[in-house]
Amino acid sequence: MNISTLLQGIASFAWIGFIGVLVLIFVRTSRNQPAKGLTSLVVILLVAALLLTTAGAGLVFLQANEYGVVISAFQPNGYRTQALGPGLHWIIPFIESVQKYSVARQTYTMSSTTSEGAVQGDDSIQARTKDGQQVFIDASVIYKADADQIIQLHINWQNRYEENVVRPVSRAAIRNAVSQFGVEELVSTKRAELELAIRDEIESKLKENNITMTDFLMRNIRFSDEYAAAVEQKQVAEQQAQQAKFVVEQKKQEAEQARQTAQGVADAAVISAKGAAEARLINAEAEAKANQLLAESLTPTLLQYQYILKLAPGVQTIFIPSGNQFILPLPDTGTVPAQ
Numbered sequence: 001m002n003i004s005t006l007l008q009g010i011a012s013f014a015w016i017g018f019i020g021v022l023v024l025i026f027v028r029t030s031r032n033q034p035a036k037g038l039t040s041l042v043v044i045l046l047v048a049a050l051l052l053t054t055a056g057a058g059l060v061f062l063q064a065n066e067y068g069v070v071i072s073a074f075q076p077n078g079y080r081t082q083a084l085g086p087g088l089h090w091i092i093p094f095i096e097s098v099q100k101y102s103v104a105r106q107t108y109t110m111s112s113t114t115s116e117g118a119v120q121g122d123d124s125i126q127a128r129t130k131d132g133q134q135v136f137i138d139a140s141v142i143y144k145a146d147a148d149q150i151i152q153l154h155i156n157w158q159n160r161y162e163e164n165v166v167r168p169v170s171r172a173a174i175r176n177a178v179s180q181f182g183v184e185e186l187v188s189t190k191r192a193e194l195e196l197a198i199r200d201e202i203e204s205k206l207k208e209n210n211i212t213m214t215d216f217l218m219r220n221i222r223f224s225d226e227y228a229a230a231v232e233q234k235q236v237a238e239q240q241a242q243q244a245k246f247v248v249e250q251k252k253q254e255a256e257q258a259r260q261t262a263q264g265v266a267d268a269a270v271i272s273a274k275g276a277a278e279a280r281l282i283n284a285e286a287e288a289k290a291n292q293l294l295a296e297s298l299t300p301t302l303l304q305y306q307y308i309l310k311l312a313p314g315v316q317t318i319f320i321p322s323g324n325q326f327i328l329p330l331p332d333t334g335t336v337p338a339q
Contacts, residue, residue, distance in 0.1 A: 004088075005061075007055050014048045060084065062084060069099045079154070080096075101154070110124060110138065111123060125137045133227055135223055137221055141213060144214060145211060
């Protein structure tokens with residue numbers, strides 16, 4: 001409660017008291033009863049009521065988010081050229097009055113939801129894209145009155161600026177911007193560009209009318225039922241195509257995996273066969289080398305000795321015909337001459 005309201009409240013009680021005492025005086029006078037003391041009281045109450053009423057009418061308190069336009073009969077144009085800022089001010093009682101304007105941020109919402117926005121029911125903006133599709137947009141405009149232009153705002157719009165400026169400017173800007181885009185662009189890549197175009201136009205138009213836009217929120221874009229059904233069918237078809245493509249890729253991967261497995265088995269078989277062949281070759285080379293070394297190491301004496309050992313390990317006595325050598329001749333290991 002500010003001081004102006006307090007003074008007006010006290011003045012109201014003073015007027016009530018004055019009237020009450022005045023009635024009491026008339027009652028006592030009609031009954032021929034003395035009313036001398038009451039006369040002084042009624043005068044005091046009258047003076048107090050007049051002073052308090054005058055002070056209450058002359059003092060104006062504005063909140064921190066309020067500015068005031070002084071309507072004055074003493075001014076040629078009917079108002080003071082300087083607006084009142086927040087705080088306590090004095091105006092000429094009963095001659096001047098103050099029209100208050102809030103400079104706090106305000107939100108104007110246009111929505112299809114019944115419980116939202118200033119207008120009950122579906123208040124979304126209907127617009128058409130450049131390819132003729134109808135869309136429905138829910139949006140909110142956050143704005144405030146320009147404190148430096150309160151006088152001009154009062155002259156042009158008084159307190160009607162929300163309904164007569166903010167609403168029509170916002171709806172027209174949204175329709176104009178939507179008409180520059182195709183419906184496919186709004187669905188996919190151009191939504192941010194659309195929002196920026198709307199924001200710029202609303203901000204410019206409101207500024208021309210002494211209102212500052214602080215933010216624009218494009219809350220939702222809806223499409224006609226027919227287009228929504230077509231989009232849904234398209235998405236289903238795309239999903240099915242993607243699924244089919246995935247199946248094909250999966251089959252390709254399985255075939256490639258099988259091919260690589262078979263190739264691995266074949267490569268392993270080749271490597272195994274090659275290893276076996278190389279092993280046989282190595283064995284053959286080793287055996288040939290051993291035979292060569294053995295052949296080089298054989299001498300007649302060694303062969304004779306080995307021959308005797310191989311005759312019969314259990315032979316104790318050998319009978320030799322008279323006239324023969326003691327040791328039997330060795331088998332001829334030489335090459336038989338050709339006949």
